[in-house]
Amino acid sequence: MFAIVIIVVLFFSAFSIQLPWSITSTCREPSSLITFDDIKIVNKSGIPIPNGYGGLSWGNGMTLNGLNSSSGTGYTAGVVSPPNLAYDAFGNDIVITNATTKTFTINSFYSCAVWYDNITLEMTGTRxxxxxxxxxxxxxxxxxxxxxxxWSDIDTINLNTVCFWCCGAKHFTMDNLCVTL
Structure with missing residues (x-):
């Protein structure tokens, strides 16, 4: 069994094949990794991200099981750590603030367009x-x-998508968010 695992790993490494999601993902110290995977999803369309989740307040953030979503969408491709990811409800801005202290650092995350290619994600960090x-x-x-x-010492990040031709279907995903509180 061990030999089979080694052969598979060598095969994927030799041919640079990208798996659909990462096996593991980490943040650099002292960041915290927010994966949304421990939120219990009760329906296919998702639920609001609970305020305080990961030490943050989430305006207009939703989470769903991306692996149970329609194939060919950014919901499935956007999954880094299975099964859940975040997305912007109704295509509106996600506004994230620190739930407990004044400021935080947003280090990184992964993102996908959900319905159409070439949407623009505009991010603004403020204090x-x-x-x-x-x-x-x-x-x-x-x-x-x-x-x-x-981005260090911010109290708010606003994430907004722009698409002038896609009729409001400008949703985006977020997974494996690294923050320092």
Whole structure:
């Protein structure tokens, strides 16, 4: 059995085949890894991310089991650590704040477009209403994007998607969020 595992690992390594999700994922110390996988999902369309989850407050954040979603969507491709991921409810902004202390650091996360390629994820990190950081990235349905921010001393991050041609179907996913509280 051990020999079979070694052969499979060598095969995937030799041909650079990407598995549909990572086996493990970590954050650099002292960051915390938020995977959404321990949230009990009670329906296929997902549930709101509970405020306080991972030490954060979640405005308009939802979570669902991406592996039980329609194949070919960013919900399935966006899963890094099975089975759950976060997404923006109704395509509206996700606003994340620290639930317990004033500021936090957002280090990184993985993201996918859900329904259409080439949507733009606009991120703004603020402290006391003053913009400290901004970044925009293009997202795709079948390829997760690793977004590294390392934004420190913020009290809010706003995540907004822009798509001028996709009629409001501009949802995005988030998985394996690394934060320092």
């Amino acid at each position: 006391e209403g003053t913009t400290l950081y901004t970044k925009s990235v293009q997202l795709f349905m079948q390829n997760r994007t690793f977004i590294e921010l390392n």
